[in-house]
Amino acid sequence: MKTSNRANFSKLGVILATAGSAVGLGNVWRFPYMTGHNGGAAFILLYIGCVLILGIPGMVAEFVVGRHGASNAFRSYASLSRSKGWGAVGVLGVITAMIILGFYAVVAGWCLQYLFASFSGSVLGDPDYVADYFKTFSTHPVKPALWALAFIAVTHVVVTRGVKGGVERASNLLMPTLLVLLVGIVVASCLLPGAGKGIEFLFKPDFSAITSSTILEALGQAFFSLSLGTACLCTYASYFDRKTDLMKSATQVALIDCVIAILAGLMIFPAAAAVGVNPDSGSSLVFITLPNVFQQAFSGIPMLGNVVALMFYALLSMAALTSTISLHEIATVFFHEELHLSRRAAATIVSAICGVFAVVCALSVGAVPGLRLFGLSAMDFGDTLTSQYLLPIGSFFTCLFVGWVVPKGVVFDELTNGGTVSLRIYRLWLFAVRVVCPIAILLIFGHQLQLF
Ligand code: PHE
16 A cells, blocks of 8 residues: 555656765776775675675565565565564665765765866876875865765755655666767777786686685675665665556666676776776775876876766766665655655755765764774774675575565565566565575574684
């Protein structure tokens, strides 16, 4: 049953808004940095395996809960079972989303800084200058925190304008433009002298580089990138209409997401090899590699490097925005519907909490190095806690819930839209959700904790 004040996404809007949530810094910033950290091609294979075997079934499971519940994450889970306790999975998703929004806004803020610095061309220069620029900026006591807050403020404005006006329109324009620009930069990057080693790093697997933490990191990256495990997909699915084919939509979104991540890899590693940046440079990788590409590959035509840099950071900021909107929306709609607050008041609470955490994360990168938890900066702690623990845990319980608790008739109906999707696919998916996903997630955790 749908509550009457819920807007529905249009058919194209379903894909674009969900892909808008999925595609973001996870693809362009996090995927290259994780791939570089985990030795390249072998990590990518694991990542693709996680997307296909665990990601797509998990996405569909969240869609089932969201579309049927047609409410915020907590109520969707609670309404589908006799025990209200399952609502806790939705609440966990809300908490996870707010933690992610906090550190994500910091990286999104870095993009804004680079966008504005691109106007004057001050981010472009030789490799030492570019690396230095990042270090000086990211450890500044005020600037990164202000940019992060600015990003949250923009997200706040879009979210308070409502889902349909804000989210759908923002996603419509972005995706195709981003894709075209990425392809252009990939070509430029691969043509740089010395780029071959980077291409090899991406496509020639070295399986000896795989450890138990590599597998968990691949799983975490897959879930983070697909926006899985935060109840984000569940919240967005509450805006889907009855005709949306859940399986097809999940597959399309996963495909778009993977293609953009691989393109981002093809943009970064050849360039990193060409200018001598270490692929294992951590979270700064994209920021200390790309300005070199803009500077060197486009130097033939005056100002072209500046224009490409400007377009790139503008689009990346937009891609990040469609993701932060989804993170914010999960929590806003939860506070709005459960605490009976106005949408504006609910959004203000979310922005305030996430804003404080974003400032802590921004400072922990360098200005106040003491802001650490379990040996990690607050920023890295938020990232590791969510992607490697909370997202897989959220998805684990969602799969158990949909596979074993939700009445079978409901699940069948949601997945097949009243019988229009093939029975074979339904059975295969159900097996993945009931058995494969929960066991695989447990095994990966167990292995990481060295239980076997
Ligand atoms: N998937 C987004 C990205 O890749 C991040 C995100 C995670 C968004 C979880 C929503 C929920 O940038």
